[in-house]
Amino acid sequence: MISAEKIPNNVNLSGNKRLQRALEHWQPKYIQWWRDMGPQGFQDYHQVYVRTAVSVDPEGWAHFEYVKLPEYRWGIFLADPVHDRRIGFGDFFGQPVWQEVPGEFRNQLRRLIVTQGDTEPASVEQQRLLGQRCPSLYDLRNLFQVNVEEGRHLWAMVYLLHSYFGRDGRDEAEELLERQSGNRDKPRILQAFNEPIDNWLDFFMFTMFTDRDGKSQLMSLSESSLDPLSRTTRFMLTEEAHHMFVGETGVARILERTCQLMKEAGFSGDVRKLGGIDLPTIQKHLNQWFSLSLDLHGGEVSSNAASYFANGLKGRAKEETFGDHLITNSHYSIEFFENGKAATKDVLMRHAMNEILRDWYVGDCAAGIERWNRVLEQHGMSDRLTLPDRKFNRNIGMYSGFHFDPHGAPVSNNDWERRRLEWLPSVADSEYLLSIMATPIYEPGKFANYIAPPRRGINQQSIDFEYVRTEA
């Protein structure tokens, strides 16, 4: 049975002794990494009410219990196979999917899996200090739920590396524990995963926008011809949904509280004087994490992306909803920026795959902003949050050499330097946020002054349930 094994799984690990031994060898290194780089101060004396995946069916991944974090049962779970699944796009359209890695695509697939895998432990590292500044036990529990699941996503990728990439895969699995978020010599691969997340506004924006990039990427990988990659990412998506719930409702609750404080402060008054988070600060953090997450989708015109599509490695989000799955001769319009002017040009659609995924992502984010604005509307506020233009604050792709304001209008270097702190968080903003989060709230049912309580608790527990308890 699953529960009797050292590594919970639904991949019949005990039927492959070599693989089982290799993963059992990696496991203590993973636990050591979790102790060193995971939630600081919450390793040995706290029990957390978390959901643990014990199988992939709905009951099996909605199993809640108290666990000490290092004893969480990280496992390997693949979504059920689809009978007679066929390749859904690219040059091999219609052929049976692969159960093994074809030699000619080994390097490309390894790169995709390592890049995805690297983001998972990175976010745990970025968030490791947040427990000491939490706004409530409810939020603390949600943070740890996200953290343990990102740990499990690392397991998901390491399982693929160990299973299908031999010695190289095992080496990559080791390196996934060696790179460190923000480390000067050995940073994480992607820039957004090297940015510190030391306050809860950043955490909620990260789970809203950067975990949603995770959703983009997992959706496109779940279309992959490599069937085990498709199945593992399909199950990861079910967990990812909770991460975005945490981000979206976290910011919504801050907005709710900000509106209350604005009323108390008499609208023209300064919400910060009442210990709240003012709307301009919220907008700046939104700008920051949205633009960083746009970068994660890669360059607008990309021959790598074209080749991933052609080879059937990475599809479009919801590939089945498109009419043409080969797109050998289709074109796609992209806004170029040349000689100080925007100009729309057609490129081969296969080369625009990153941009097509980014379109899906921007749409999904925009829907979230609408929901946030409803909170402002319900409180009778005329202020609204907005998504910045996708050219704003980019460090990857064709806009990266230029500056744009949040509406997408070009600005000079000088103007950018002069005005960037109107649009992006400043050191003073961070200091302010840290000052109101300096004292963590560990009392059940109590919430920090800058955030409203949630509508309901987790797993039908009450809001004042003891979501994290200290061992006597």
Ligand SMILES: [Fe+2]
């Ligand atoms: Fe993840």
Ligand SMILES: [Fe+2]
């Ligand atoms: Fe996530």
